[in-house]
Structures are given as structure tokens and as C-alpha cells.
Amino acid sequence: MDLLDTLTAKGLRGEVPTREEALAVLATTDDELLDVVAAAGKVRRRWFGRRVKLNYLVNLKSGLCPEDCSYCSQRLGSKAEILKYTWLKPEQAADAARAGVAGGAKRVCLVASGRGPTDRDIDRVTDTMAAIKDADPEVEICVCLGLLSDNQAERLKAAGADAYNHNLNTSENTYGTITKTHTYADRVDTVQKAHGAGLSACSGLIAGMGETDEDLVDVVFALRELGSDSVPVNFLIPFEGTPLAKEWNLTPQRCLRILAMVRFVNPDTEVRIAGGREVHLRSMQPLGLHIANSIFLGDYLTSEGQAGQADLDMIKDAGFEVEGAGEATLPRHRADVAEAAAAAGSCGSAASACGSGGGCGPCGGHSHGAPEAAPATEGTDDGPREDLVKVRRRGAGTELAPNA
Ligand code: SF4
Numbered sequence: 347m348d349l350l351d352t353l354t355a356k357g358l359r360g361e362v363p364t365r366e367e368a369l370a371v372l373a374t375t376d377d378e379l380l381d382v383v384a385a386a387g388k389v390r391r392r393w394f395g396r397r398v399k400l401n402y403l404v405n406l407k408s409g410l411c412p413e414d415c416s417y418c419s420q421r422l423g424s425k426a427e428i429l430k431y432t433w434l435k436p437e438q439a440a441d442a443a444r445a446g447v448a449g450g451a452k453r454v455c456l457v458a459s460g461r462g463p464t465d466r467d468i469d470r471v472t473d474t475m476a477a478i479k480d481a482d483p484e485v486e487i488c489v490c491l492g493l494l495s496d497n498q499a500e501r502l503k504a505a506g507a508d509a510y511n512h513n514l515n516t517s518e519n520t521y522g523t524i525t526k527t528h529t530y531a532d533r534v535d536t537v538q539k540a541h542g543a544g545l546s547a548c549s550g551l552i553a554g555m556g557e558t559d560e561d562l563v564d565v566v567f568a569l570r571e572l573g574s575d576s577v578p579v580n581f582l583i584p585f586e587g588t589p590l591a592k593e594w595n596l597t598p599q600r601c602l603r604i605l606a607m608v609r610f611v612n613p614d615t616e617v618r619i620a621g622g623r624e625v626h627l628r629s630m631q632p633l634g635l636h637i638a639n640s641i642f643l644g645d646y647l648t649s650e651g652q653a654g655q656a657d658l659d660m661i662k663d664a665g666f667e668v669e670g671a672g673e674a675t676l677p678r679h680r681a682d683v684a685e686a687a688a689a690a691g692s693c694g695s696a697a698s699a700c701g702s703g704g705g706c707g708p709c710g711g712h713s714h715g716a717p718e719a720a721p722a723t724e725g726t727d728d729g730p731r732e733d734l735v736k737v738r739r740r741g742a743g744t745e746l747a748p749n750a
Contacts (some may be wrong), residue, residue, distance in 0.1 A: 349371070349374075350381055350382065350385040352386075353367060353385055353386075353389075353610045354385045354389060354705055355477075356387075356405070356610070356613070357386075357389030357392065357609070357610055357613040358388065358389060358392050360393070360613050360614050361613070362609050362610075362611055362613070363611060364634070366371065366405075366564065367610070368563045368567070368607050369563055369639070371561070371603060371606055371610060372559040372562065372603050372604065372607055373559070373589060374564070374603060375597050379599055379602060379603070382602070382603060382606045383602055383606060383633050383636050383637060384636075385586070385606070385636040386605070386610060386636070387637060388420045388635035389609055389610065390609060390638070391635060392613070392618075392638055392663075393613060393639075394616075394675075394677075396665060396666045396667055397639060397666070397667060397668075397669040397673065397675075397732055398449040398629060398635060398639060398641060398661050399452055399453065399616065399618075399639060399641075399669040399675050400446075400449075400450045400452055400453075400641065400642075400643040400644050400657070400669070401447070401451060401452070401453045401454075401488070401618065401640060401641070401642050401643065401646065402432075402445075402446025402447065402453055402455065402642065402644065402750060403455045403457060403644075403646055403647055403742065404439050404442045404454060404455065404456050404457065405429075405457050405458075405459075405641055405647045405648070406433055406434050406439055406456055406457060406470075406471070406474065406742070406744050407431065407432055407433050407434070407441055407458035407459050407743050408414070408420060408428065408648065408684060408742075408743055409424070409429065409430030409431070409459060409648075410430055410431055410459065411459040411460055412460070412461055412527070413460075413461050413492075413527045413528065414525060414526055414527045415525045415587065416524050416555070416589040416590050417515075417524065417552055417555055417582055417590050418588065418589055418652055419583075419585040419649075419737075420459040420647070420648060421429075421586070421588065422527075422540065423538070424585075424587055424588055426514050426584075426585040426587035426588055426648070426737070427587070427737055428648040428737055429545050429648065429737070429739070429743045432741040433458070434742055435622070435745065436473040436474040436476070436477040437472070437477055437634055439477070439478070439482060439550075439742065440477035440478045440480075442748050443456075443478045443481075443485070444478075444481055444482070444509060444750040445747070445748040446643060446748065447485055448642055449643055449644065449654045449750030450643060450668045450677075451485075451673055452486055452669055452670070453485070453487070453508075453509070454478060454486070454487050454488070455487075455488045455489075455510070455511060455642075456471060456475070456490065457490040457491075457647055458471075458490070458491050458492070458637065459492075460491065460492050461492050461527070461528065461611065462491060462494060462495065462498075462536075463491040463492065463494070463495075465498070465501075465515055466663045467491060468491075468498055468501050468502065468505075469498065471489055471502065471505070471507075472502075472505040472506075475489075475505055475506045476506070477509060479506055484671045486669060487506065487508050487509070488506045488507070488508060488510065488511050488546075489509070489510055489511070490511035490512065490548075491509045491510070491538050491745045492536075493528060493535075493715040494510075494512075494539045494540065495514075496539075498539075499540045499542070499543035500543045502545065503543045505749065506544055508545070508546055508549065509547070509548050509575070510535045510537075510539075510545040510547065511549065511576075511578070512533060512537050512540065512547075512548075512667060513531050513533070513549050513550045513552070513570060513580070514530065514534065514537070514550070514565050514568055514572075515550075515551055515552050515565070516551060516557055516561055517530075517560070517561035517562075517564035517565045517566065517568070517694065517710070518530045518566055518628060520557055520561045520595045521553075522643075524555060534568075534572065536626065537549045537572050537574070537729050540573070541572070544578065546575045546579065547575055547576075548575065548576040548577075549569055549571065549574040549576075549577065550564045550569065550570060550578030550579055550580065550618070551566065551569070551577070551579060551580065551608075552581070552582055552621075552663055552728055553579065553580070553581055553594040553600075553604050554584075554593060554594075554595045554622070554626070555582050555590055555593055555599070556593055562607065563607070563611075564727070566607065566608050566611045566612070566623040566666055567611060570611055570612055570615070573677060574612075575615060576618060576621035576640065576675075577608060577612055577615055577616065577617050577618065577682070578618040578725050579604065579605055579608055579617065579618065579619060579620055579645050580742055581604075581622030581623065581625065581626040581639070581650055582595075582596070582622060583602055583621055583625055583646075583649075583735055584730070585649075586732065586735075590620055592730075594729060594730040594731065596622075596728075597626075597728050598626065598629075598630035599630075599723075601626050601630070601634070602634060602637065605637040608616040608637075609638070613682065614677050614679070615637060615638065615642065615676070616640050616675055617638045617639060618636050618642070619631075619637075619638045619640070619641045620641075620642060620646075621642075621646045621647075623641065623642075623651070624651055624652050624734065625734045625735060626750035628734070630663065631660060632663065635666050636664075637662065639669075639675075640675075642750060643657050643658075643748040644748065645738050645740070645741055645748070646650070647737060647738070648737060648738050648739065649673060649737060649738055649747065650736040650737070650739070650740070653747065653749060654726070662668070670694075677679065678747040695727065720722045
């Protein structure tokens with residue numbers, strides 16, 4: 347296929363495709379799927395070899411959120427029967443983190459539900475990071491606490507955080523239908539605050555919420571333009587008790603096409619298969635490793651993943667290897683850009699097609715002359731797979747050992 351030859355050549359050079367090319371990846375057929383995976387795999391191996399970075403989630407505070415994100419089991423009014431608890435003590439969080447690191451995780455992701463942290467919350471997380479780094483100074487820590495106020499990112503950076511996660515989730519155009527209690531611009535602002543404070547920006551998306559191909563391409567280009575160093579690709583887990591409980595829109599093939607599109611637009615950026623991997627990719631998970639270079643080990647915030655050992659076995663069986671603590675994740679040129687951007691206090695787009703002529707204003711909306719949005723065309727054949735959605739009942743916030 348000319349399309350795949352073009353995308354491979356661009357990816358090997360670290361170039362970003364056009365929006366039309368990205369849309370065309372999503373429109374490929376099942377007959378073309380292995381060719382798409384192989385093309386994305388060449389780009390993945392060019393920049394990341396066969397390494398797989400393992401990340402480990404610790405949910406510091408679960409449920410009871412005042413925000414109304416439709417996809418989230420922790421949202422205001424959620425009837426999902428998830429674990430609900432307030433802040434873990436630093437030692438409890440450090441115990442959970444230790445289990446993840448012992449299982450092979452290089453990065454620990456400290457997450458708390460809520461609109462955003464108070465200054466007291468920043469203190470709590472500071473203590474938690476100290477407890478984790480006391481036990482293992484090498485571990486990378488990514489913090490995810492919602493919308494940041496002024497100076498909070500700087501405080502987290504000074505306390506030892508390496509990265510901050512705040513996902514854009516979907517396109518600017520669609521955002522208002524997913525969440526009413528904050529805006530897309532709020533989210534962009536927090537990613538910029540984190541990046542400006544010198545934290546590595548981790549920001550990604552959720553697929554399967556009823557969005558169009560155009561929406562997916564919009565958000566992926568926006569993430570590239572924001573200079574996200576790590577792009578988690580979540581596949582919606584339609585929790586019973588949330589507004590999106592009936593949105594079973596994904597097939598394994600669709601998920602692989604989405605991952606490939608994200609890889610082509612972010613050839614030299616960490617692409618992570620995040621929540622929903624087991625539910626939606628199912629037995630096709632190993633093919634996802636040929637595209638993405640990063641996954642979560644074990645369980646997610648409110649749902650259970652496959653056993654941590656199964657993750658490790660899958661990586662080995664597919665011919666990949668777990669990335670070690672001493673190995674750099676990003677290619678050198680990307681790491682240099684990220685460091686320079688942090689030093690300059692800017693959002694540091696590596697290959698910005700934003701065309702804003704300077705500054706870091708929110709970009710990535712519908713200003714790129716893209717074709718008309720088309721409705722998502724596939725993916726409903728499989729029907730709901732509620733049997734695969736397992737609410738987390740172990741690890742942080744319970745008496746049971748974590749899955750790692
Ligand atoms: S995604 Fe975060 S802010 Fe939104 S409802 Fe869930 S916990 Fe709250």
C-alpha cells in the first residue's frame with residue numbers, strides 16, 4: 347500500500363503524517379490489518395527497539411469525585427461498585443509501589459480522584475514520593491492529581507516528581523459532551539503548567555466513547571502539538587453505573603488501527619496501551635506490543651488487569667523485553683527537546699504543526715482543514731463484554747496483595 351510505505355518512511359525519519367493520512371489508517375480494512383501493524387512496528391522498532399516500558403498504577407484516593415467525566419467510574423453520581431477510600435498513607439502507597447517495581451515496573455503512577463489538589467494534597471503526595479524514593483531512588487514517579495493551580499507543578503517537581511499525567515481524552519469539539527464540570531482548555535492548561543515546570547508531560551486519550559475518526563485524529567494531533575512525551579491510549583471500559591455503560595464500540599481490530607494511527611503521529615514518543623487493554627484487545631494484545639512501547643503492569647485504578655506475570659509472559663513470548671531502570675525511554679533527540687523545553691519553561695512541541703507563530707496557546711482544534719467528520723463505522727459486532735470487566739478488589743485500599 348502506498349499509504350503504509352509513506353507512513354513508514356515518514357515514521358522512520360521522525361516525521362508526522364498529514365491528517366488525511368492519519369484518517370486513512372483508521373479507514374483500513376481487516377484484510378489490511380497485519381500490514382498496518384507491520385508498518386507501525388517498523389516505526390516502533392526504529393525508535394524504541396524491542397523494549398517495553400512497564401508502569402504501575404497506585405490509586406491514592408478512589409471514588410467520590412465531584413467532577414462528572416462520563417467515562418469514569420469515580421465520577422459524581424457513579425453507581426459503579428468500585429473501591430472508595432480517601433488518601434492512602436505514604437507507607438501504604440509506598441508498599442503498593444514497591445510491589446509494582448519488584449514486578450518490573452520502571453515508573454510508578456500516583457493517581458488521586460478529584461478536580462485538582464489542594465496545597466495540603468501536594469504535601470501528602472510529597473511525603474508519599476519521599477517514601478517511595480527512599481526505598482528505590484531510581485524509580486520514575488508520575489503524578490496525576492487533576493487540574494493544577496499555579497505553582498503546584500513546581501512544588502511537585504521540587505519534591506522529586508518526574509512526570510505529570512493529565513489526559514486530553516478526546517477532541518476539543520467533543521469534550522463538552524463528555525464532561526461538563528471542566529473544559530478542554532482547562533486540561534490543556536494543566537498539561538502546559540506541568541511541562542512548563544519541567545515535568546515530563548504524560549497525556550493521552552480514551553477511544554470508544556462514541557467519537558468519530560476525526561475526533562480521534564484531532565486529539566492525537568493536539569497531543570503531538572502539546573509535546574506530550576508519553577501518550578496513554580485508553581480503550582473505554584464501559585462500567586455499569588456510568589453514563590457510557592452501553593458504549594461497547596470497539597473491536598480488537600479497531601483498537602490496533604487506533605494504536606497504529608497514534609504511533610504514526612507520534613513516531614518517537616512513548617505510546618502506552620493503557621486501560622481497557624485486556625477488555626478490548628483480548629487475545630490480540632501481543633500485536634499491540636508491535637505498535638506501542640509501554641503498558642501498565644497488573645491492575646488499573648478501579649478495574650483489574652490480567653495477572654502481572656501474564657503481562658511479563660506476554661512480553662517475553664512476543665519477543666520483546668522489559669525496559670530496565672537504567673535505559674532511556676525516549677530517543678535522545680526527543681529527550682533533548684523535552685529537557686530544553688523544561689529549561690525554557692515552555693510546552694516544547696517537538697514537531698509542532700500548530701502554526702500559532704509562537705507561544706503555547708491551546709492548539710489542536712479544528713483549524714487544520716480536515717475533512718468532514720464521519721461517524722465511527724465499525725466495531726459494534728462483538729457486543730458487550732461485561733464478563734471481562736472486573737472491579738478491582740485487591741491492592742491499594744484493600745488488605746489483599748497488589749497484582750504485580
Ligand atoms: S476522570 Fe478524574 S476528574 Fe474526572 S470524574 Fe474521574 S476522577 Fe474525577
